Amino acid sequence: MDDFAAFVAERADALLRYGYVLSGNPHDAADLTQEALIRLHRAWSRVRGKRDPESYVRVTMARLHISAWRLRRRERLGWDLPETSHEDVLPSESEQGLWRALEGLPKKQRAVLVLRYYEQLTDAEIAGVLGISQGTVRSHASLGLSKLRSAIDRPSATNGSAR
Numbered sequence: 001m002d003d004f005a006a007f008v009a010e011r012a013d014a015l016l017r018y019g020y021v022l023s024g025n026p027h028d029a030a031d032l033t034q035e036a037l038i039r040l041h042r043a044w045s046r047v048r049g050k051r052d053p054e055s056y057v058r059v060t061m062a063r064l065h066i067s068a069w070r071l072r073r074r075e076r077l078g079w080d081l082p083e084t085s086h087e088d089v090l091p092s093e094s095e096q097g098l099w100r101a102l103e104g105l106p107k108k109q110r111a112v113l114v115l116r117y118y119e120q121l122t123d124a125e126i127a128g129v130l131g132i133s134q135g136t137v138r139s140h141a142s143l144g145l146s147k148l149r150s151a152i153d154r155p156s157a158t159n160g161s162a163r
Contacts, residue, residue, distance in 0.1 A: 004040075004048070011054055011057075014054075015036070015054070016033050018061065018119075019031075019032040021114050022110075032064055035060075043056070063129065063131075065107070066111060066130055066131070097152060101148050104147070109144030109147070112130070112137055113148075123137045123138060
């Protein structure tokens, strides 16, 4: 069990950041991380022999996230960022606009973009993680990027900037 404790001590902060990027709020990030680590603990005897237990946890977190939003897809909760910042979890000041735009995306589009650009997974790998087709992955990525572009361009247009 010492290997598991060492893994958690070493990778918990990175997993929490990943959960934040995936979910868009610190509460869900903590829940995703905790549940994924519980599942890893149960499967540790099988997973520890593999090269990358972190990959197992990240895939578990992505699946838990998708599963959670499927259950409450009709319910739209709005989360505000906490007033105090935690440098390991919250984005820097210069990234706030992008993060707010990312939070505004539908969960499936956000998950696809996070897996593609944060985790650098291929379309086939994303499709496997989310249980959707590669065409759906590309569609969600395209729609999500389009919405991000318009959300990021919108504030500059209201500031009176000439393009």
